[in-house]
Amino acid sequence: MSETPVKLVVDLSKPKGEREQYIPLTDEEIAQRDADAVQAEAERVEREAIEAQKAADAQAGRDALVALGLTEAQINALLGA
Amino acid sequence: MAYELIETIEVGASGVTSIEFTSIPQDGKDLVILTSLRGVGGSGSDLPFNIEFNGTTTDRNAVFVYTINNTSIFSSTSTSYQARGITSNDAGSDIYGMAQIYITNYASTGKKPIAIESTGENDNANTGRSLTSASYAGTSGISQIAMNTLGTTNLKQYSTASIYKIY
Numbered sequence: 001m002s003e004t005p006v007k008l009v010v011d012l013s014k015p016k017g018e019r020e021q022y023i024p025l026t027d028e029e030i031a032q033r034d035a036d037a038v039q040a041e042a043e044r045v046e047r048e049a050i051e052a053q054k055a056a057d058a059q060a061g062r063d064a065l066v067a068l069g070l071t072e073a074q075i076n077a078l079l080g081a
Numbered sequence: 082m083a084y085e086l087i088e089t090i091e092v093g094a095s096g097v098t099s100i101e102f103t104s105i106p107q108d109g110k111d112l113v114i115l116t117s118l119r120g121v122g123g124s125g126s127d128l129p130f131n132i133e134f135n136g137t138t139t140d141r142n143a144v145f146v147y148t149i150n151n152t153s154i155f156s157s158t159s160t161s162y163q164a165r166g167i168t169s170n171d172a173g174s175d176i177y178g179m180a181q182i183y184i185t186n187y188a189s190t191g192k193k194p195i196a197i198e199s200t201g202e203n204d205n206a207n208t209g210r211s212l213t214s215a216s217y218a219g220t221s222g223i224s225q226i227a228m229n230t231l232g233t234t235n236l237k238q239y240s241t242a243s244i245y246k247i248y
Contacts, residue, residue, distance in 0.1 A: 007100070012088060038232075
């Protein structure tokens with residue numbers, strides 16, 4: 001059986017040296033933490049997919065300009081690259 | 082403008098999932114938290130953490146910009162406060178990430194502007210870095226701040242957090 005994760009709570013109303021407490025997470029807190037991780041990972045994957053599509057579109061556009069006969073220098077000047 | 086250190090804490094040998102400051106004195110103007118964090122568990126080298134005020138996940142909005150290993154920059158609006166300031170355990174030993182959380186007018190009943198800067202400070206691949214510009218619309222002063230890791234991440238021993246008030 002795995003250990004229950006703990007959090008460090010620092011109560012600033014108490015005198016120094018008596019403020020820190022290590023408290024096990026509740027089931028609710030553990031569930032919330034797992035849900036946050038799933039959401040963060042989904043957002044990261046979505047953002048990276050969007051960035052990958054943008055990069056692919058940019059390269060396709062560049063390739064199309066090359067096919068029209070523009071030089072790399074002309075394309076860079078057009079795109080401000 | 083003068084900084085006054087309220088408290089510095091260091092995580093003990095067992096590690097923790099989060100660090101929480103409660104009963105924050107309400108007699109300052111601004112509040113700053115500086116962290117030095119290293120994590121174990123979770124996936125990948127880019128370990129995020131979320132920040133909560135007063136035990137709620139409401140009344141928040143933010144613009145969040147981050148990069149992993151400087152290859153691409155991602156941006157989004159968000160209703161959470163995120164930071165990328167935890168160095169993962171696959172980095173060289175004794176390397177800790179950093180974050181600064183700056184909250185203006187934290188004790189007021191109005192909206193509180195917030196700026197969060199963080200970097201994972203990893204000497205391997207996949208260093209995470211982020212900037213968050215945000216506000217908190219809760220109508221009470223901020224008396225509690227939690228920095229929560231996600232999933233199976235645990236903050237390692239010797240991670241630290243310092244909280245300052247500014248007059």
